[in-house]
Amino acid sequence: MTRQVIAALDASWESELVAAVEGTAGYTVARRCADLADLLAAAAAGHGEIALVSADLRALDRPALHELASHGVEAAGVVGPGDEPGELRLRQLGLQVVLRADLASHEIDDALDSLEAVHGGPPPTGPDGLAGGHLDDGAAPPTPATVIAVWGPTGAPGRTTVAVNLAAELALREPTLLVDLDTYGSSIAQVLGLLDEAPGVAAATRAADQGGLDLAGLARVAPEVSPGLRVLTGLPRAGRWTELRAPSVAHVLATARGLVRFVVVDCGFAIEDDEELSYDTLAPRRNAATLTALEEADELVVVGTADPIGLQRLVRAVQDLASVPSPRARVVVNRVRPTSVGPRPERRIAEALGRFAGMDDLTFLPLDQPSLDAAVFAGTTLAESAPQSALRRALATLADGYAAPLPERRRRRR
Ligand SMILES: Nc1ncnc2c1ncn2[C@@H]1O[C@H](COP(=O)(O)OP(=O)(O)OP(=O)(O)O)[C@@H](O)[C@H]1O
Ligand SMILES: [Mg+2]
Incomplete structure (x- = not known):
């Protein structure tokens, strides 16, 4: 079954990424949104199950992601090639899947499939929002706060x-x-x-x-x-x-x-x-x-x-x-x-x-x-x-x- 994607993406690589998503086996782009408000409206109207968001999407914050989630929409981030600060920001917002805008269709398939795998499971990030947390490997876990x-x-x-x-x-x-x-x-x-x-x-x-x-x-x-x-x-x-x-x-x-x-x-x-x-x-x-x-x-x-x-x-x-x-x-x-x-x-x-x-x-x-x-x-x-x-x-x-x-x-x- 094909899953519907709604997207609010950076204009400079939006078309290529949308074309790549259309080339996947499991996903299709249902709505291209101009900004966050548009994306939230599309989510509220039930146009998609997955949202693709750029790191530089204006006003993207945790409450916005929470709102997407409240409509049953899982979000994945997208960054331009080499945009490490963008990726860090998206991960700190709690996004567990961040794609590079130049991925091939089969790679996008795999990455979006992994969204389903992480959905509902315990987040693999530490309290600082970065993968791996802040503890050294092998350190005894501290008494929970x-x-x-x-x-x-x-x-x-x-x-x-x-x-x-x-x-x-x-x-x-x-x-x-x-x-x-x-x-x-x-x-x-x-x-x-x-x-x-x-x-x-x-x-x-x-x-x-x-x-x-x-x-x-x-x-x-x-x-x-x-x-x-x-x-x-x-x-x-x-x-x-x-x-x-x-x-x-x-x-x-x-x-x-x-x-x-x-x-x-x-x-x-x-x-x-x-x-x-x-x-x-x-x-x-x-x-x-x-x-x-x-x-x-x-x-x-x-x-x-x-x-x-x-x-x-x-x-x-x-x-x-x-x-x-x-x-x-x-x-x-x-x-x-x-x-x-x-x-x-x-x-x-x-x-x-x-x-x-x-x-x-x-x-x-x-x-x-x-x-x-x-x-x-x-x-x-x-x-x-x-x-x-x-x-x-x-x-x-x-x-x-x-x-x-x-x-x-x-x-x-x-
Ligand atoms: N055991 C106590 N003996 C005497 N005075 C007290 C005692 N506990 C609190 N007070 C005084 O009562 C006043 C109100 O206390 P406090 O500010 O702790 O209440 P609160 O429930 O936080 O109130 P608020 O609704 O303003 O948040 C303060 O002047 C405080 O010093
Ligand atoms: Mg008080």
Whole structure:
């Protein structure tokens, strides 16, 4: 059976390549497209199963390839003879088959047949998008990275506080990256006293879209702010949320897995999926960054606040999670104090959450405004500014659930 090809190719060798494809046994060119928009329209209209794209096709990026894939179209790249930078770019975009424009028909047949072979299989590329990955042959594989999403309902329950300090505790043990994906109000840069100009997550997703995000690129935009702790700051303005699209965020997180042992993500509160409200399923989604983080994460921390309203929101939040792809939640009850729920607050809260929501395995964090105010004022973490506080110790214990505990001596010294 002949398979239909749609093509958006460089004019200087388009005709020869199209003629060569027509000479193949298995493929025929159904549509020659002038630009990417034309190609996406042809894909949406079901004109082809395979797209051939030039390395220099304007605006070709990961979201565009994702869109092709969503229409069931597999993409293969095409480069002019000797165009190595073009080939590198296409491979960094994730294309596994890249043809040279001067191939003979039988070679094109073989190359496009191999598209079917790779389709659905695990990608043979490393996190930097280059074939072969970044590991030396024979090196022992490192422990796989763990992505921990920190999420919680509206009402500022302490997602950022938990994310920042959990990351800081983990960084004392293993290399860690803290990522701000809150598209409603990023705040990690401010909490840690980082300059506004830090390139952050917008630069990382831009590089991901353009196929240029590799380990070195990610390391550049996520500088180390203290030993072992890298930070990818959030959007400088919430209005720029369209820059954090699902495929790019997923790519940033996948790349981060190759850079550090722990990735801690500060998520926005909202998890409704606008896709369900819109007919345009490819439009950017406000909550895409958070939904992607929840989906990609290996571990999930849900933060609620210890007063009647906060606890009710926490229960609803955990129920809402049932309809969102995400790992099992570990529940953290923050700002625990007797004044909001009565004496012996931990016992009362545990009883209530156990009885009404079936939640066990809770972590309690005490109310401690002076320590947090001092930490934020100094642009630092509790491990540095209030190492002996009960709040810091509770956060260190939370980190013990993910990484080997710190030796007591080191913990005290910090
Ligand atoms: N255990 C605590 N004790 C005292 N204050 C706390 C505690 N946890 C958080 N706070 C304070 O509550 C405020 C909100 O916390 P944080 O920014 O972590 O919440 P958030 O859930 O990230 O909110 P947002 O919706 O703005 O992202 C901050 O001023 C923080 O210092
Ligand atoms: Mg926050």
